[in-house]
Amino acid sequence: MTYSRLFRVIAIAVSVLVSFSFAAKNGKIRYAIGESFVITPKGKESRATTGGNVKEKDKIRTGVESRVVVALPDGSVVSVEENSLVEFVNLDSENGVQSAMTDIWQGKVRFEAQKQAEKSFFSFKTGTAVSAIRGTDGSVGISAKKRGVFGLASGVMDIKDECGASESIEAGQITMATGKCGFMKFTLKHAGEAPLMDQVLKLVDEELSYEKMQKRLNEIDQLLDNALKTKIKTTGCTTGDVPDTVSTSLLPLSITCTGFPQQLYINGNKFNDTKSFAHTIEWDPHALGLKHFDFMCRDSIKIAAISNKMIELEYKCGEAQTYYYNKDVEESNRLLQDSTSNEAFSVMVLTNNLCNKGRITLEGNVNSTGASVISFTLNDKTETIKLGELQKSFTHEIMINDRNENWTAHEIVATAEFDGYSYTKKIPLSINKSCSAVNTIKPQIAMSSLLIGKNLYPCKAAFTISNNDNDEGIASVFVDETLTKEYIVRGNGNTDFDLASGSHSYKITYTDQANNVISTSKDFKCLDQNNTAFIAIDGNRGAVKERLRVPPPPGGNRRLYKNLKFDIKNIARNDYSQIKSISVTQSGEKDKIFYLSNANNGIEQLTYNLNIALRYNFSTTINVKVILYNGRVLENSKTYEVR
Numbered sequence: 060m061t062y063s064r065l066f067r068v069i070a071i072a073v074s075v076l077v078s079f080s081f082a083a084k085n086g087k088i089r090y091a092i093g094e095s096f097v098i099t100p101k102g103k104e105s106r107a108t109t110g111g112n113v114k115e116k117d118k119i120r121t122g123v124e125s126r127v128v129v130a131l132p133d134g135s136v137v138s139v140e141e142n143s144l145v146e147f148v149n150l151d152s153e154n155g156v157q158s159a160m161t162d163i164w165q166g167k168v169r170f171e172a173q174k175q176a177e178k179s180f181f182s183f184k185t186g187t188a189v190s191a192i193r194g195t196d197g198s199v200g201i202s203a204k205k206r207g208v209f210g211l212a213s214g215v216m217d218i219k220d221e222c223g224a225s226e227s228i229e230a231g232q233i234t235m236a237t238g239k240c241g242f243m244k245f246t247l248k249h250a251g252e253a254p255l256m257d258q259v260l261k262l263v264d265e266e267l268s269y270e271k272m273q274k275r276l277n278e279i280d281q282l283l284d285n286a287l288k289t290k291i292k293t294t295g296c297t298t299g300d301v302p303d304t305v306s307t308s309l310l311p312l313s314i315t316c317t318g319f320p321q322q323l324y325i326n327g328n329k330f331n332d333t334k335s336f337a338h339t340i341e342w343d344p345h346a347l348g349l350k351h352f353d354f355m356c357r358d359s360i361k362i363a364a365i366s367n368k369m370i371e372l373e374y375k376c377g378e379a380q381t382y383y384y385n386k387d388v389e390e391s392n393r394l395l396q397d398s399t400s401n402e403a404f405s406v407m408v409l410t411n412n413l414c415n416k417g418r419i420t421l422e423g424n425v426n427s428t429g430a431s432v433i434s435f436t437l438n439d440k441t442e443t444i445k446l447g448e449l450q451k452s453f454t455h456e457i458m459i460n461d462r463n464e465n466w467t468a469h470e471i472v473a474t475a476e477f478d479g480y481s482y483t484k485k486i487p488l489s490i491n492k493s494c495s496a497v498n499t500i501k502p503q504i505a506m507s508s509l510l511i512g513k514n515l516y517p518c519k520a521a522f523t524i525s526n527n528d529n530d531e532g533i534a535s536v537f538v539d540e541t542l543t544k545e546y547i548v549r550g551n552g553n554t555d556f557d558l559a560s561g562s563h564s565y566k567i568t569y570t571d572q573a574n575n576v577i578s579t580s581k582d583f584k585c586l587d588q589n590n591t592a593f594i595a596i597d598g599n600r601g602a603v604k605e606r607l608r609v610p611p612p613p614g615g616n617r618r619l620y621k622n623l624k625f626d627i628k629n630i631a632r633n634d635y636s637q638i639k640s641i642s643v644t645q646s647g648e649k650d651k652i653f654y655l656s657n658a659n660n661g662i663e664q665l666t667y668n669l670n671i672a673l674r675y676n677f678s679t680t681i682n683v684k685v686i687l688y689n690g691r692v693l694e695n696s697k698t699y700e701v702r
Contacts, residue, residue, distance in 0.1 A: 085112045086129040086137070086150055089327030093125025093141070100469075102549045115150040116469065119143075120547065121166070130327040131159055132343035134350055135181060138169040138327070140253060144533075144547065148184070148489045160184060160489065163207075164572075165533060167200030167260065169253050169373070171326075172214070173342075174349045183209075186493060186574070187221040187414065188236050195230075196353060197251030204264045205574055206236040212251030212375075218242065221414040221494070233276075235263045243269055247280045253373050254283055258365065282362055287374050294318030296333065296354045296377030304382045308344040310352075312379055313337050320356035320376060340379070345388055351380045403482045404433070404475045410491070413459065417496030419488075421455045425475065432476040437468035437488070459490055461500045466490050467529045492530065498573030502527040506567055506579045509555065515689055516631075518558040518585035522567045525551050532571035538563050558585040562636035586689040587631035594683050594695035596625045604698045611675050619673045619701050625683050627665040627693070635662045639686045643669060646680040657688075673701045 088097075091107040098104045098118040107119060107127045119127050119139045127139045131150070139145045143166025149159055161168065162184040172181045172192050181192045183199045185207030190199065195214020201207055209218055210233035219225045222240035233250040234242045249255045258279045262272060299313035316323065316333040323330045326340045340352055354377030359369045406423040413419055421435060425446065433453060434443040440463070444455050459466055468490065474483045492498050503526045509519040522534065531549040535542055538559050546554055548569065558565075561584070568578040593600055609619055630637055641662060643653035653669055655662050673679050678700050685693040 090128040090329040094122030095125045128327040133346035134342035136327040171196040190218040198256040208235045210250040310340045322357040414494035436472040437465040492572040537566040561634040591629045
């Protein structure tokens, strides 16, 4: 049979089977709370809402006390916890085969994964480490220093970093990247649970020795265990009879709970009224096999030894399990998979050299005679290889990086030229932009003031990120070395931010996907109105006179020494950096008797005591003058008469 006839037969077979095919490239948001957003690959941002969709390549960003729970087609669940940024790099379910990769840029996720079918994969990426999961639940997070942490409550997980170091963990184990190559593994009772993950993400950046890390983790684990014991004993949910096997992708449940948790989650769905209710769990009709669903309870308590804030405990409080089998679906899956195995040529994309060499490798075979040329196109750039007359296999490497402008490609278009016919196929491609060999162009940063006129509060400044085409990352704003806010920055552009009142040092650091870090620093002064500021002399806001009837001392000394106290009142936040100068003059004296300025020797207080020399039989006036940087002039005086 000629190739063209073979192709027509395959095409007809596939078209007949389309009616039985099920394909999905999205997940369903089962629950969303707080400041949580879905970001498309083009950067469009919208509020995450319960019932909405998350598509392949979408990101989810959550703020403080926020969470988004996403259910995948096969019944797996990914919960994006607070202060996180997560990308669903692969999110594909077709004919019972699921491909799911979640890239954690910031924060952490909690997951419950169904047992994966053959050829399926369920994985997480944190910085330079990638994990593969086999029927499990647990937590994955990334620290401030981009170190991955992986913990399991059940199942098995395999982790590998770009150095080639690998680690495997099972239920009750947690492993963390060391920041170099390799991992540290620990056995902990609550290894896969979110409260422990929160603490580990802080500890991993402290670079403790193995012994010190083990000791501290054991202490936290024991504290959590003590807090959970009562909850686990008194809280539980049960179901009515659950069938061992179902033939449809629906599992109706009748659920009753005791102890009444504050929150209950089943397959990503949140329930508040947990006394007694009915719920049906659904999944992809083509995702055959064992289906196991944990009931997860969450309650907030305070554990002072761990944190001064409320900690949300999460614990298993029930479960439901069945086996999904449908003979017609199984046959449909088999036929569809067989129909794609007789292709004219096949191509496999290998990315094992992506992070260390910036290259992908394309390996394939030609299954029909007459192929002469194969071309590969990424975006608008095409590379071509020629095949020998009898050549059946081929290998080709393509350099992938930002300088080649092909690192944004989401697919490779492979075309094989046969005698009088061309055959094209598209291969999904996920390029890891955190690889330094791919993300080679270091961004640049600048900071400038947006102060206008007299620089009155509220004031703004801006930072500019450039040399950042098709890249993105986290910009952190520090005020006097304290982190105050973070921004997600995509591409090039300006971002405005508010200045704090007074004089402060500002530093902006920007970390791109390849962990390239740049920073810039500047001092800014933001002035308050200070419309109610005044000077009080010896407690008096207005000008006063004081008569002193004191006989002169013997010996001819004709001067009386008097203490004068003055206070500068109502300066916003008692911020003396708002003051330009302070001067005190005395009648009868040519020069100022007291002077301070922030430009010279500095002003560091708002209360002053001066020793004033007064002449007998004279009237002496002391004038106090304060000039603020915003232009206001404050004045007050006191007159003494010594007789």
